[in-house]
Structures are given as structure tokens and as C-alpha cells.
Amino acid sequence: xxxxxxxxxxxxxxxxxxxxxxxxxxxxxxxxxxxxxxxxxxxxxxxxxxxxxxxxxxxxxxxxxxxxxxxxxxxxxxxxxxxxxxxxxxxxxxxxxxxxxxxxxxxxxxxxxxxxxxxxxxxxxxxxxxxxxxxxxxxxxxxxxxxxxxxxxxxxxxxxxxxxxxxxxxxxxxxxxxxxxxxxxxxxxxxxxxxxxxxxxxxxxxxxxxxxxxxxxxxxxxxxxxxxxxxxxxxxxxxxxxxxxxxxxxxxxxxxxxx
Amino acid sequence: xxxxxxxxxxxxxxxxxxxxxxxxxxxxxxxxxxxxxxxxxxxxxxxxxxxxxxxxxxxxxxxxxxxxxxxxxxxxxxxxxxxxxxxxxxxxxxxxxxxxxxxxxxxxxxxxxxxxxxxxxxxxxxxxxxxxxxxxxxxxxxxxxxxxxxxxxxxxxxxxxxxxxxxxxxxxxxxxxxxxxxxxxxxxxxxxxxxxxxxxxxxxxxxxxxxxxxxxxxxxxxxxxxxxxxxxxxxxxxxxxxxxxxxxxxxxxxxxxxxxxxxxxxxxxxxxxxxxxxxxxxxxxxxxx
Numbered sequence: 187x188x189x190x191x192x193x194x195x196x197x198x199x200x201x202x203x204x205x206x207x208x209x210x211x212x213x214x215x216x217x218x219x220x221x222x223x224x225x226x227x228x229x230x231x232x233x234x235x236x237x238x239x240x241x242x243x244x245x246x247x248x249x250x251x252x253x254x255x256x257x258x259x260x261x262x263x264x265x266x267x268x269x270x271x272x273x274x275x276x277x278x279x280x281x282x283x284x285x286x287x288x289x290x291x292x293x294x295x296x297x298x299x300x301x302x303x304x305x306x307x308x309x310x311x312x313x314x315x316x317x318x319x320x321x322x323x324x325x326x327x328x329x330x331x332x333x334x335x336x337x338x339x340x341x342x343x344x345x346x347x348x349x350x351x352x353x354x355x356x357x358x359x360x361x362x363x364x365x366x367x368x369x370x371x372x373x374x375x376x377x378x379x380x381x382x383x384x385x386x387x388x389x390x391x392x393x394x395x396x397x398x399x400x401x402x403x404x405x406x407x408x409x410x411x412x413x414x415x416x417x418x419x420x421x422x423x424x425x426x427x428x429x430x431x432x433x434x435x436x437x438x439x440x441x442x443x444x445x
Numbered sequence: 446x447x448x449x450x451x452x453x454x455x456x457x458x459x460x461x462x463x464x465x466x467x468x469x470x471x472x473x474x475x476x477x478x479x480x481x482x483x484x485x486x487x488x489x490x491x492x493x494x495x496x497x498x499x500x501x502x503x504x505x506x507x508x509x510x511x512x513x514x515x516x517x518x519x520x521x522x523x524x525x526x527x528x529x530x531x532x533x534x535x536x537x538x539x540x541x542x543x544x545x546x547x548x549x550x551x552x553x554x555x556x557x558x559x560x561x562x563x564x565x566x567x568x569x570x571x572x573x574x575x576x577x578x579x580x581x582x583x584x585x586x587x588x589x590x591x592x593x594x595x596x597x598x599x600x601x602x603x604x605x606x607x608x609x610x611x612x613x614x615x616x617x618x619x620x621x622x623x624x625x626x627x628x629x630x631x632x633x634x635x636x637x638x639x640x641x642x643x644x645x646x647x648x649x650x651x652x653x654x655x656x657x658x659x660x661x662x663x664x665x666x667x668x669x670x671x672x673x674x675x676x677x678x679x680x681x682x683x684x685x686x687x688x689x690x691x692x693x694x695x696x697x698x699x700x701x702x703x704x705x706x707x708x709x710x711x712x713x714x715x716x717x718x719x720x721x722x723x724x725x726x727x728x729x730x731x732x733x734x
Contacts, residue, residue, distance in 0.1 A: 275624030286618065289638055302620075
């Protein structure tokens with residue numbers, strides 16, 4: 187996957203998805219720009235999370251999911267015949283609502299993903315430490331944890347845990363980070379810190395955030411997608427969506443007439 | 446205003462009565478254990494000495510010690526473990542980590558539960574047919590231990606599977622989403638976090654194996670054999686069978702002798718159970734979630 191020059195990190199065409207007989211996504215055509223932070227908003231059950239989980243194909247673990255249409259990541263069809271799931275997961279990292287650090291030390295959590303894909307050529311300790319420091323610096327966590335890298339990750343606050351969960355995706359150099367309501371388990375202060383950190387990552391990664399929090403979408407994203415009942419209603423730069431929504435439904439939703 | 450009404454008083458009386466009844470039943474449960482231990486210690490205690498543990502039976506098994514039986518039981522249990530633990534843990538890993546939820550998996554689970562309910566004498570006959578005769582191991586430690594292994598396999602599988610499933614699903618999700626294969630997930634996250642439960646299950650199984658009589662009776666345990674086994678193809682004495690023999694088959698055994706043997710056997714089992722409980726407590730206190 188050397189196509190760093192494609193304009194769109196994620197491009198879908200006529201994407202439909204069914205859970206059994208229930209259709210969750212209808213004809214989704216989206217082009218998500220490389221290096222931008224794009225947020226997805228919409229009421230519960232509108233398909234935001236389903237869409238997110240299609241982009242790294244973890245939906246498939248539920249046996250009863252059926253998909254038609256195409257999803258391209260960096261210009262490559264991820265449902266193609268010779269696609270290896272492990273390679274998708276390397277390129278497309280995922281962050282969940284609840285931070286889920288592994289029951290290991292902070293250092294081991296950060297290096298975990300790297301070691302999975304490292305193969306027989308082991309790095310020296312110095313190089314590993316460099317990777318750990320680099321990842322933790324990118325998520326603005328280095329200064330807080332540098333003196334306790336060998337402590338269990340579970341001792342960190344929720345905010346720090348969530349940052350750690352993002353940090354551990356970075357050593358394998360993903361192109362896309364999918365975040366499923368990454369701040370919903372955090373208090374307002376933690377939310378602010380994580381948002382600030384995500385904002386720092388823009389340009390380096392393509393970030394797609396699902397959120398229930400419209401203020402968050404407004405503050406922390408460059409483009410915004412509004413979904414309703416499995417369909418994309420509007421996809422514009424965030425400023426425009428909140429100031430001059432093109433659709434009646436969008437306007438009603440962002441003004442809080444339904445949720 | 447807030448005084449007890451007649452109905453309240455009636456309810457409270459019923460409450461006390463039920464509580465008392467349940468307490469009595471609980472006490473009834475531990476009573477046999479206490480009586481068994483008490484009688485064994487009272488009658489068998491005087492028998493216990495270094496000599497008793499480390500010498501051979503003498504005078505037609507009416508005197509002397511239990512050393513060959515003690516060593517034989519250790520052999521039988523050890524070989525049974527070597528056979529059942531790898532198979533059982535592998536099967537549990539498959540069932541818990543790989544198997545899709547379909548009719549085949551459900552059928553296997555049902556089979557395991559049923560296998561656990563097969564009477565031990567039936568296992569013994571199976572052992573004779575399969576290991577002694579078909580595989581031509583003869584009556585030997587190998588045949589007896591394999592019979593014990595088949596019998597205890599369901600216990601190992603169920604205990605292992607339960608400890609695997611106690612590992613939170615979120616850890617697996619985290620690994621998979623970083624591109625870990627199932628095996629990488631098992632090796633790096635699932636096993637390290639379930640090993641305490643698995644070991645506990647195994648030790649409990651050991652204690653069960655040590656006390657079994659029927660499965661080893663026709664497959665490898667000897668009536669009287671005052672030598673130590675040299676290999677797994679030898680026959681051996683065993684504590685459980687020795688107890689059966691001197692209690693029922695040999696005339697002129699002093700009354701204290703069987704109690705002494707039983708006391709040693711039950712002590713072995715209780716010590717192993719205690720070790721397993723201690724083990725679990727230590728490992729659990731180290732758990733990081």
C-alpha cells in the first residue's frame with residue numbers, strides 16, 4: 187500500500203449492509219479525505235458505528251453480516267479476493283468507547299502491536315524505547331508516564347488509558363484511525379484533553395470519529411458527516427454543516443429537535 | 446407509628462425459622478467430613494510414622510508400611526497428568542477460542558458433559574479393552590494412567606474452558622484489532638491471564654485421580670508387589686487399591702492399618718486441594734484487572 191498520493195483515504199461506493207434481514211446501511215457513497223479529521227454524527231442507530239466497523243472489517247466477526255458495494259482504503263478494495271485481514275488491521279486502527287488497555291505494563295501495551303508484526307528481526311531495546319517514546323509523545327502522554335513505563339496500564343486514569351489505546355496503534359504506522367465515541371467514557375476534562383490530542387494528530391493520520399456529542403464534532407473535526415436511518419444526509423466541511431446545513435433533517439438534528 | 450404489626454411479627458418468625466433450617470442443612474453437609482477426618486485421625490493416627498511411609502508391607506500385608514503403594518500412586522497420577530493435560534488444555538483452547546457456535550460445537554460440549562458422568566467402572570472396562578488389550582500395553586502403569594486420563598479429561602477441559610472464558614472479551618478485541626491472530630492473542634494475552642485457573646483445575650484433578658480405584662484395578666494396579674516400578678510398562682501397587690485389598694481381601698489385618706492408609710491417602714488429597722486454593726489466591730491477588 188504505497189499510494190500515499192491518493193486524495194481519499196476511504197472511499198465507498200453503493201455500500202449496503204445487512205444484519206440478517208435488517209438493513210443497517212443504504213447506498214453509502216462517501217469520500218473521506220486523506221489526513222483530515224472527519225466526524226460522523228447522527229441519532230443512535232443511524233449506522234455510524236456500523237459504517238466505522240466496516241472500514242476495518244471487524245463487523246464480519248458477527249457471522250450474519252452481509253455487505254454489498256465497495257470500500258476502498260487508500261485506493262485499494264478491502265473486500266478484494268487476496269486481502270489479508272491482518273494487513274487491513276495494520277493500516278486501519280480502531281479505538282473504542284471504553285479504553286481497553288491490555289493487562290500489561292504501559293511500555294508493553296505500546297509496543298504490543300509492533301511486536302505482533304515484527305517478524306524474526308527483533309529490534310534492540312534502544313530502538314524499542316524510541317518507538318515507545320515516539321508513540322507516547324504523539325498522544326501527549328510521554329511526560330505523564332515516562333517515569334512509570336513498567337507500571338500496569340490499568341493504573342492510569344481513563345483519559346490516560348484512552349490516549350494509551352491510541353498510542354499503541356501508532357508504532358505500526360497506520361494510515362487511518364477509526365474512533366468510536368472515544369470520549370464517551372471520560373469526564374469533561376478528560377474529553378477536552380483527548381480532543382486536543384486528536385487535533386494534534388491531524389495531517390499525520392486520517393481520522394474518522396463517531397460521536398454523539400455535537401459540540402465535539404464542531405470543535406474537533408474538519409469535515410462532518412450527518413447520518414440518519416442508515417443513509418448519509420449531508421457531508422460538508424464542519425463549519426458549513428453547523429452554520430448552513432443544506433437539509434431540513436440536519437438542521438433539526440443539530441438544533442436538538444430530535445436525538 | 447412504626448411499631449411492628451402482627452403481620453410483621455409473623456413474617457419475622459418465619460424468617461428466623463427458614464434461616465435456621467438452611468443453617469442446619471449446611472452443618473449437616475460438613476458433619477460427615479468432620480466425622481471421617483476425626484475417625485481417621487483417631488484410629489489411623491498412631492500408625493503414621495516415617496517407617497510406615499517408607500517401608501514395604503510385610504507378613505502378608507498385615508504389617509509393615511506402604512512405600513510401594515505411595516510411589517505407585519505418584520507414578521499413576523504423574524503419567525495420567527502428562528496424558529490428560531496437553532489434550533485437555535488444547536481441546537479447551539479450541540472450544541473457547543476457535544470453535545464457531547454451531548451444532549458440532551454444541552454436540553462436543555454435550556459429549557464432554559456426558560463423558561464426565563460415565564461411571565468409573567465403565568472407564569475401567571474401556572481401559573482394559575483399549576489400552577491393555579488393543580494397544581497391547583498389558584496391565585501396566587501406562588494402561589492404568591491412560592484410563593485415568595480419559596476419565597479426568599472432561600474435568601480438565603471444563604476447568605480450563607471456564608478459566609479461559611473468565612478473561613474479559615475486551616482484551617481479545619483489543620488484540621484482534623491490532624491485527625493479532627487467534628494464536629498470538631492466546632499466547633500473549635489469554636493464557637497468561639488464565640493460567641492460575643487452569644492450574645487450579647489441574648491440581649483438583651490430580652487429587653481426584655489419586656483416589657480412584659476402579660479404573661486402575663484391572664488396568665495396572667497390583668494386589669501385592671513389594672518392588673518399586675522401573676518403567677511405565679511395569680505394574681505397581683497404589684494407595685487406593687491397597688486400601689481396598691487390606692480392608693476386604695486379606696485376613697488378619699490389624700484394625701488400625703487400613704485407617705492409617707486411608708489417613709495418608711486423604712492427607713495427600715487435602716494437601717493438594719490446599720495447594721490449589723493457595724495457588725489460586727496468590728495468582729488472583731496478582732491479577733491486573
